Amino acid sequence: MSRARLLDLGSFAAYFVVAALLGRLTVLEGAELALVWPAAGVAAAWFAVTGWRRGLVLDAVVLFVCSWAVNDLTGADTWLSVGLAAGTVAQVLVFGMLLSRWCPAMWGFGDRPPPGVPGVRDLGVLAGAAFLSAAVASLAGPTTIVLLTDGSWASLATWVLRTTVGVLAIFPLSMLARNVARAPHGGLAGVGRGTIVEAVGLVVATGLATWLVFWTNDDLPVPFLVLTTCVWAGTRFTSWVADIHAILLTAGVTVATVLNQGPFTSIDDVTARELVFQSYVAMIVVLNLALSVARRELLLLNRRIARSEAASQEQATMLRTILDTMADGVSVLDDTGHLVLRNPAATHLIGGVQLDAEGRVESGDYGMFYADGTRLTRESGPFTRALAGEQIDGVDVFVRNPAAPDGRLIEVTVRPLPNTDPLLTVAVFHDVTADRRERDELASFAGVVAHDLLNPLTVVEGWSEALLEAAQAGTVVPLDRQADQLGRILRAAQRMQHLISDLLAYTTARDLKINPVRVDLHAVATDVARARVDAVRVKGGESPLITVDPDLPPVLAEPVLLRQVVDNLVGNAVKYVAPGVVPEVRVAARVLADGDAHPMVLVEVSDNGIGIPEDQQSRVFDSFHRAHADGGYRGTGLGLSIVKRIAERHDGTAWATGNPATGGTTMSVTFPSAGRRDVAELDDGELDVAEVRLGAADVPRPEDPLGDDVGDEGDRAGHRGRR
Incomplete structure (x- = not known):
């Protein structure tokens, strides 16, 4: 047996003897039993600490001896002492059986006693176990004594009652004492x-x-x-x-x-x-x-x-904050149509709250329509349909009211909230205007790309099959005819190459990360003009006259994208001229609203070309739109859409107007200003004139021809058509 076990046994035995002696001091004159018996609670706490561990028999023997000795030494009859000792042992064993089954936390707690009686139910369990164990235990000793000594049954009832009270009074306090002994701050704070x-x-x-x-x-x-x-x-x-x-x-x-x-x-x-x-x-x-x-x-x-x-x-605060910061609108209505909750995004998307005379939300006042054009009313609205059991998930609703004067497409999802009284429904409004437009544009974009790629592929496939059939049949095809067929295949492949290059440029304009820096617009425009003139001269054509105005202001832009914009605009101006007309292009720029905190620079590229019909001047910036597709001008229709995307990503815009002086077109685009510029500097030194004119008479032919690479680059740039 361990030292701690012996210490527990000795401590509880001494505790029981002291409590029993105090109880025996309360015996009234002419009575056999004490008025109070705190030793019953001590015995219950003693066995509750040890539980059903090994050594239980020893504990029971020690308890029996202590009980018998105290009663016998304090004047009780020998048989009564034996009966009371037997009853005490029986009572504590039955108490343990009941308590360990009904409330295990109070039995066998050892070093981890509960802090008193946890709750009212536990107190009832404790009282029931104490009373039943005392009643059962009375059969083991006191009842026998009553039958043998002509005792009173009232005395037996008194024994049961005093034992029960002793357990109720001492047992919880013993648990607390054990708790405090093991943890000094365990219950007296x-x-x-x-x-x-x-x-x-x-x-x-x-x-x-x-x-x-x-x-x-x-x-x-x-x-x-x-x-x-x-x-x-x-x-x-x-x-x-x-x-x-x-x-x-x-x-x-x-x-x-x-x-x-x-x-x-x-x-x-x-x-x-x-x-x-x-x-x-x-x-x-x-x-x-x-x-x-x-x-x-x-x-x-x-x-x-x-x-x-x-x-x-x-x-609630967190949810309210989340709702207030959401881009999607949220509204909650009860089953009578009264508004319970609404976030600011809902007001932004569908307008302010519209109520009828009874304070209910009036759906018909929001200017909302279903996709088929049917006006949305309270009876046909998503809330009413959801309450009726219909699944409202991702229904498109068109809104046109003061909150959305140009119209807005909203995706509505409505769900009833379960277990709410009154029944509540929650609606989520998601603005899908841009998504639907982008989806439609993407579908159109994919269709045009597929069509434009299929045409040259059909040419390549057809003429390749013709050459293959002739080779397999051993047919002798004249060289001039073979050259014509191969030329057709080559031109079809080049058209596909141009289209793919423009698609890559279109993607770059949309996805390239913008890191604006100060860019010398005059240097960029002059360099682009030189490249265009050189490209035409290499191919043997008549050089265009490109004029770059002096003192072009610097801009804040991504250099690669800015050069792409200028190159597309100048390339279109050179390309779209009437047959036999020498292209004349002018690049000018000025600062708009110089006093603003964030001024913009207006860049204008004017030409003497064939012009753009007035009704198509805004449409030329749409993807794949070609104003002169039937005029023999080659292109993919992506050039100006690339220009506009780049400008918008720089917080600018682009538009087209007619040029009354020449009958051509003036293309305008805006970029953020980077401050004024007094002297234009090019990569090859300072300019000696106020403006730069590049053309057949102004640009000397290079000593080393630029060769096929430059020619191909010029040809690719020239094919980035705006229409």
Whole structure:
């Protein structure tokens, strides 16, 4: 046996002997049984600590010997001592069987005792186990003694009652003592809602009431007045304070009764006096414990409610913040059509709240229509349909009202909220205007790409099959015819190459990360103009006349994308001229609203070309739109859409107007300004003239021809048509 086990055994045996001796001091004259028996609670706590571990038989033997010895040495009859000892052992074993089954936390707790009685239910379990174990145990000893010694059955009832009260009074306090012994701060932190001053007041009031009722009065049956202090202790203090109050009050009443003081002394029959006394003590103990345990349970419940309420408030605040910052609109309505909740995004998407005379949301006032053009009303609205059991998931609704004067396409999803009274429905509004437009554009884009790629592929496939069939048949094809067929295949492949290059440029304009820097617009425009003139000269054509105005202001832009814009605009101006006309192009720029915090630079490229019909000047920036597709001008229709995308990604825009002076077109595009520029510097040195004119007479032919690469690049650039 371990040292700790022996220490526990010795400590509880000594604790039991002391409690039993104190109980034997309360035996009334002419009686065999003590008025109180705290040793029953000590025995219950003793076995609750050890549980059903090995050594239980030894504990039972030691308990039997201690009980028999105390009763026998204090004057009890030998047979009565043996019977009471047997009853004590039987009572604690039955108590353990019941408690370990009904409330395992209170049995076998060892070093981890619960902090008193956890709740009202546990107190009921404890009282039931104590009473039933005492009643069953009475058959093992006291009943036999009654039958053999002509004892009173009232004495037997008194034994059962006093044993039950002893367990109720001592067992919870023993758990607390064990808790404090193992963890010094395990249960004595404060006295509850009552203060120390109030505790002193409780002690004084209890002592005064006990003295008045039990020491100055022997005739009036008013011991119930003392119970008011039990109510005070139970409702204002913790369980351990209330339990100590019950024990001290019981001790005071017991001492008075033993000394023949108080109203209980007026009962002549000793057995009846004991039974009434035990009932009174049971009321004291139960009242203190029940009220204190209920108070503790109520405080814990209030604490949980407070924590739950605080958590709910935090969650509500978080949800409200989330709703207020959402881009999607959210509205909640009850089943009568009254608005319960709405976030700012809903007001932005579908407009302010519209109510009828009864305060219900009037769906018909929002200017909402289904995809088929049917006007949305309260009866046909998503909320009503959802309440009727219909699945409203991703329904497109068109909105046109003061909040959306140009019209807005909204995707509506409505769900009823379960377990709500009244029944609530939540609607989510998602703006899909841009998504639908982009989807339609993408579908159109894919269709045009597929069509434009299929045409040259068909040419390549057809002429390749013709050449293959001739080769397989051994047919001699004249060289000039073979050259013509191969030329057709080559031109078809080049058209596919041009289209793919423009598609890549279109994607770059959309997805390339923008890192604007200060860019010399004059240098970029001059360099582009030189490249265009060189490309035409290499191919043997008549050089265009490209003029770059002086003092072009610098801009904030991504250099690669800015050069692409200027190159596309200049390339279109050179390309779209009437047959036999020498292209004349002018590049000009000026700062708009110079006093603004963020001024823009307007870049204008004017030409003497064939012009753009007025009704198509805004459409030429659409993908794959070609204003002169039937005029023999080759191109993919992506050039100007690339220009506009690049400008918009720089917070600018692009548009086209007619050029009355030449009959051609002026293409305009805006970029953020980077400040004024006084002197234009090119990569090859400073300019000697105010403006740069590049053409056949101005640009000397290079000593080393640029060759096929430059020619191909010029040809590719020239094919990035705007129409």
